[in-house]
Amino acid sequence: MLERQPYKLYMEPGLSDSCLIVGWAKDGGRIGSKLVEYLARELRGHCFAEIEPVDFFPLGGVTVEDDVAEFPEARFYCCRDSNLVLFHGDLPACEWHRYLDSILEVAQQYCNAREIYTVGGMFSLSPHTAPRQMFAIAGSPDMKQYLSRYGLAGDFDHDTPPGQRPTLSSFLLWEANRRGVAGAGLWTSVPFYLAAVEDPAACRKPLEFLNTRFKLGIDFSELDAEIARVNDLLARARSTDPQVDGYVQKLESNLALAEQELEALAAKIEDYFKRERL
Amino acid sequence: MPQSKVTGVMGVRLRKEPVLNSPVLIASWPGIGNIGVIAADALRKALEAEQLGEIEPWDFFYPKKILVRNGVLEGLEFPSNTFYFRKTEKVDLLFFIAEEQPTPVGGMYAEGKRAYQMANLVLDVALKFGCRRAYTSGAAVAPVHHTMKPRVWAVPNQSKLIDEVKGYPNTILMSDLEGRLGRGNITGLNGLLLGVARKRGLEAVCLMGEIPMYLQGLSVPYPKASHSVVEVLNAILGIDATSEDLVAAVERGEKRVEELYAKFSPEIREQLDKLRYVSYTRSTEPGPITEEDKRKILEELDKFFKGKED
Numbered sequence: 015m016l017e018r019q020p021y022k023l024y025m026e027p028g029l030s031d032s033c034l035i036v037g038w039a040k041d042g043g044r045i046g047s048k049l050v051e052y053l054a055r056e057l058r059g060h061c062f063a064e065i066e067p068v069d070f071f072p073l074g075g076v077t078v079e080d081d082v083a084e085f086p087e088a089r090f091y092c093c094r095d096s097n098l099v100l101f102h103g104d105l106p107a108c109e110w111h112r113y114l115d116s117i118l119e120v121a122q123q124y125c126n127a128r129e130i131y132t133v134g135g136m137f138s139l140s141p142h143t144a145p146r147q148m149f150a151i152a153g154s155p156d157m158k159q160y161l162s163r164y165g166l167a168g169d170f171d172h173d174t175p176p177g178q179r180p181t182l183s184s185f186l187l188w189e190a191n192r193r194g195v196a197g198a199g200l201w202t203s204v205p206f207y208l209a210a211v212e213d214p215a216a217c218r219k220p221l222e223f224l225n226t227r228f229k230l231g232i233d234f235s236e237l238d239a240e241i242a243r244v245n246d247l248l249a250r251a252r253s254t255d256p257q258v259d260g261y262v263q264k265l266e267s268n269l270a271l272a273e274q275e276l277e278a279l280a281a282k283i284e285d286y287f288k289r290e291r292l
Numbered sequence: 293m294p295q296s297k298v299t300g301v302m303g304v305r306l307r308k309e310p311v312l313n314s315p316v317l318i319a320s321w322p323g324i325g326n327i328g329v330i331a332a333d334a335l336r337k338a339l340e341a342e343q344l345g346e347i348e349p350w351d352f353f354y355p356k357k358i359l360v361r362n363g364v365l366e367g368l369e370f371p372s373n374t375f376y377f378r379k380t381e382k383v384d385l386l387f388f389i390a391e392e393q394p395t396p397v398g399g400m401y402a403e404g405k406r407a408y409q410m411a412n413l414v415l416d417v418a419l420k421f422g423c424r425r426a427y428t429s430g431a432a433v434a435p436v437h438h439t440m441k442p443r444v445w446a447v448p449n450q451s452k453l454i455d456e457v458k459g460y461p462n463t464i465l466m467s468d469l470e471g472r473l474g475r476g477n478i479t480g481l482n483g484l485l486l487g488v489a490r491k492r493g494l495e496a497v498c499l500m501g502e503i504p505m506y507l508q509g510l511s512v513p514y515p516k517a518s519h520s521v522v523e524v525l526n527a528i529l530g531i532d533a534t535s536e537d538l539v540a541a542v543e544r545g546e547k548r549v550e551e552l553y554a555k556f557s558p559e560i561r562e563q564l565d566k567l568r569y570v571s572y573t574r575s576t577e578p579g580p581i582t583e584e585d586k587r588k589i590l591e592e593l594d595k596f597f598k599g600k601e602d
Contacts (some may be wrong), residue, residue, distance in 0.1 A: 022559075108406075152364045180357065
């Protein structure tokens, strides 16, 4: 069955044997958005293509987030000096496989992508004062061996628990593997109470890896300033709200929070961040 | 783009090429009470049908499971959509049984382009094997009581089949339902397949087992209605495919429904118990209550449930 191409190409990206890096909008701690945005800025990336939203998102109106009308986005950026292609997009509401197929088609056909990394956040019960942990799911045993050079290879097993579904990153990695593109999913822990806001400290981990892997020479100073700003906000939240401080102290002492406490902490931090932003 | 290993039909993987004699297709997707899927699967099991192949799932479904072994992505598992076949003395059968309908996020029933594509793929396979007739199966939500034997609503896709359908046991047509004037909807692929089959010139009938209206929102399987559908299919096909598993599932299902029913308040149960005495189909013989009583009970139930919704 012939289907029209769901993407638009604005210019020739001029890449060869490139690597595709994928970050999703609105993931835990906004790692994907932050990472792609940071890389695109640091590496002077240009938007060269985008996937049209009509086949993948319900377009019966717009959603409003933080007082701003949102619209689904799925953009490709080319970074010529570093030979990277970046993709940043919302999670589609339907036609998942065709969406992922389009991402890989643009990367392979126009950028000759040979490698792919997806970036995402994973909820953690550790406090923000603990170091973030990153691990990788390799798309193939060869990739696993390659990642072991960076201390990223793991020997864990995982099956999706009943009632849950795999992530879109895993679906993309599976499709990349079918196409013979080597890949890995990079997952960084995000304290659960930062999942709905932002966690630049979690974003630093995959960025450090990509910086080393591709010798990008990234200047981390802006990101470090953001990390300091978020830490400062959290310190102020703790000092103004004894309950927040109590919950975080419990986490710092490796004590478990009750479900209500988990919810309360996440809600209080989200509320605090929103108020401070105004 | 990776090419599928196809055997004659694009997007379908067939493991075998059996020679079938004008087979009858029995296809079903999940829906309310999973009535159709349970019925089709019970027949398949009772007849020990063999696996024939499957529709390549990735264009239709979001994966349901990831398998990581030693830190490496070993694979993804998708909802199953499997074809089976069985040659019997009386009739050759093809089955298509799906674990899910291809829906957008949060939906229960398939619609739009992917639904249409899937219906066509199922029929592509059926027609490749010379299929002459298709049956789908689903649920008919009705003002009936769970202690009653569910009837089967039948909707053919060609008017020439109406007389035949009238001869099926324990079966009614839409025009037998009061106030419906022969009209209605069949949501999702169990209905869409009828339409696509009609477009492609294939006779098809949807058999819908009755499920009490108060169970439709509870997400519980209702094998009692599946049993009624199986009885009808046995009669149509001239076979005797009885499944002990289905009988056991009916018993378990009845127990579960009784437990749920007992959790309703006495006020609700009192209202629902009136359904034991109501027939919403046109009858030719006088029943245990008058037409006026029946009208009043249905009106009361209607008011009661509307009041609950408010």
